[in-house]
Amino acid sequence: MTGAGGAPDGFPVTMREIASEAGVHPSTVSRALRRARSGLPPASQRESNILQITERLGYTPDPTASSLRGGQSRAIGVLVPRLTDTVLATIYDSIESAAHRAGYEAFVANSNDDPDLQARRLQLLLSRRVDGIILGDARRDQDLSAVARTTHLVLVSRGHPDLPSATCDDFRGGWLAGDHLARLGHTTFAVVAGPPWAQTSFDRTTGFRAALAEHGLRLRTEDVYEVGFDTESGRTAGDRMLARRTPPTAVFAMNDHSAIGVMGALRAKGLRPGTDVAVVGFNDIPIAAELPIPLTSVRSPLQRMAEEAADMLLRLMSGGSAASVKLEPTLNVRASSDPTVDPVVDG
Amino acid sequence: MTGAGGAPDGFPVTMREIASEAGVHPSTVSRALRRARSGLPPASQRESNILQITERLGYTPDPTASSLRGGQSRAIGVLVPRLTDTVLATIYDSIESAAHRAGYEAFVANSNDDPDLQARRLQLLLSRRVDGIILGDARRDQDLSAVARTTHLVLVSRGHPDLPSATCDDFRGGWLAGDHLARLGHTTFAVVAGPPWAQTSFDRTTGFRAALAEHGLRLRTEDVYEVGFDTESGRTAGDRMLARRTPPTAVFAMNDHSAIGVMGALRAKGLRPGTDVAVVGFNDIPIAAELPIPLTSVRSPLQRMAEEAADMLLRLMSGGSAASVKLEPTLNVRASSDPTVDPVVDG
DNA sequence: CTGAAAGCGCTTACAG
DNA sequence: CTGAAAGCGCTTACAG
Secondary structure (H helix, E strand, O other), rough: OOOOOOOOOOOOOHHHHHHHOOOOHHHHHHHHHHHHHOOOOOOOOOHHHHHHHHHOOOOOOOOHHHHHHHHHOEEEEEOOOOOOOHHHHHHHHHHHHHHHHHEEHHHEEOOOHHHHHHHHHHHHHHHOOOOOEOOOOOOOOOOOOHHHHHHHEEOOOOOOOOOEEEEEHHHHHHHHHHHHHHHHOOEEEEEEOOOOOOOOHHHHHHHHHHHHHOOOOOOOOEEEEEEEOOOOHHHHHHHHHHHOOOOOOOEEEEOOHHHHHHHHHHOOOOOOEEEOOOEEEOOOOOOHHHHHOOOOOOOOOOHHHHHHHHHHHHHHHHHHOOOOOOOOEEOOOOOOOOOOOOOOOOO | OOOOOOOOOOOOOHHHHHHHHHHOOOHHHHHHHHHOOOOOOOOOOOHHHHHHHHHHHOOOOOOOHHHHHOOOEEEEEEEEEEOOOOHHHHHHHHHHHHHHHOOOOOEEEEEOOHHHHHHHHHHHHHOOOOEEEEEOOOOOOOOOHHHHHEEEEEEOOOOOOOOEEEEEEEEHHHHHHHHHHHHHOOOOOEEEOOOOOOOHHHHHHHHHHHHHOOOOOOOHHHHEOOOOOOOHHHHHHHHHOOOOOOOOEEEEEEHHHHHHHHHHHHHHHHOOOOOEEEEEOOOOOOHHHHHOOOOEEEOOOOOHHHHHHHHHHHHHHHHOOOOOOEEOOOEOOOOOOOOOOOOOOOO
16 A cells, blocks of 8 residues: 555545444434534444444544534634734734634634735635635725625724624834823924724824824824835835935834834934934834834733634624723833833943 | 625625626636636637636635645645744745746744644644745754645755755854854853754754864853844843853854844943853844944844755646755854944044 | 536535 | 535536
């Protein structure tokens, strides 16, 4: 039975083999396993025998076959704009864990924040017969009603008025950043925003602007750099704002990675974050606190957000309903905006 | 047909519907589509008609059904220790792209660097009938021959003597770091290593030690901190090494994230990376160059590594053979080890 | 080139 | 409780 050409010979055990080993009909095996999965005790001598054989032969049912016949896949799909973004990776990770705890499998797909790709990946997930989808890359202007009619759909991170979502209160997050910087006495600002279709970016900017307004300050359109969420975006925006006649003294970036990009731009110009230009990021990823100049950041509860989204989807899939939740962000002030905190020691 | 209970009514178009619409037998549809996928032109009037209908109805074949019958899934599985690590996320991302270009689907699973979980996730991927697997979390002591007998298997990032792998020349990477630090005149070192089962960590440490030896220097066992690859690991190791009677003046961390953790530990003690203690990281992720004190890092060609792994697997799956490749790392010297480079400006 | 049949591995009514 | 049958959506020899 060993292949000659070096090709591996996969011999997955099938239900039929279990059945013949136990001297029963395959359907009896199917029933025994179903009972066992539900946590019920074996209904007969035979059943416990079947379970033993299953164990011994290391049998696991073919999920594609069961979903083809049974209609349910016990799998959910997750669509993210970018898996290389720590934030999204963290969210997916937590969703995956929550799904596993509930006995579901999870699949991720990457949309690269591109509507065409998004549609295709969505199609892919649906063709894999997932029982529901968590969308992490919804677009503000997008009509998702068709998708929502096809499968159970929950949004995470980026909300949408028509659909249930688990998000951070991004307006509040932006407000916290704006209020903080205004209180420090800054009067000229820049915002390193994500793409215009991201609800997160929109709300954070709006909240930031609102906070400034409360202090009688204004954020001009040209002070908002719609670039993206990664390090390079931050660097680009930073270079551009510093090339201006009156550069800002305070910068709010919507992602810690882009905030670090801004720090890089400052350093290149001989400026120091915190003392020369205040920098505030968003999400408070683990490295933020450990940077040579620790980064002030709005912390969003990513794991809870992910768990809420997973819970909502599980509820929908079992016939229940789900209402959107908005989680409270908190501001962690560090030396990048306030040098009196975590002071940097000069050697 | 609209569901009453709010449950979505999914009505995926099936091949049968295409067939009846076109007035042909389902098998004819199957053949027409197969030809089209191979890039061949329609073999008849009928076939072009079938393709039109397929297009119009937005039909995509059910991959689970085709793999069940056809034996091939045109999908590959990728197992990573941790998706929240930028390095692995980047690798997966590139593998996914390469797979798509070749007409394959990709699935990731997370093993959390835990052997039990790894076995279960591997089982899951196999039960999904993937045509091959790329393993990113191989363990040094592990016997993977059973898996290799079951499916086509290629390793990425972490190599193994018995299996084809795409890796960075980690010994060389460690050597570059060691040589660099020794040339700068350092004599006391610390290594922030990953877990002992990671071949990457082992080789980098060995290479580092070899470079020191060439300079007549020694790395003691207690100078190697086997902690992990994340920020927190670096912070922990950093705190511990600084609590010693004679702290090191040069630190080599096997991951940029853990290097940043070390920087955090330095800052907490009032020490500055580069001037007080040299810090070198590994992988050279995008933020490394933008940090307030830019991080010296050994760059490993992650994307190429991923593409090589994907190519190797594709070759194996089409009956060919694959030899391991080791990619050359390069050292990017920055201010965290050499303050004369990228000097930090004090405001 | 096309149709009809068989079957991939499983599950679910239907009888007994 | 258990067996036998039908079928999920597809593909692949087999005839014609």
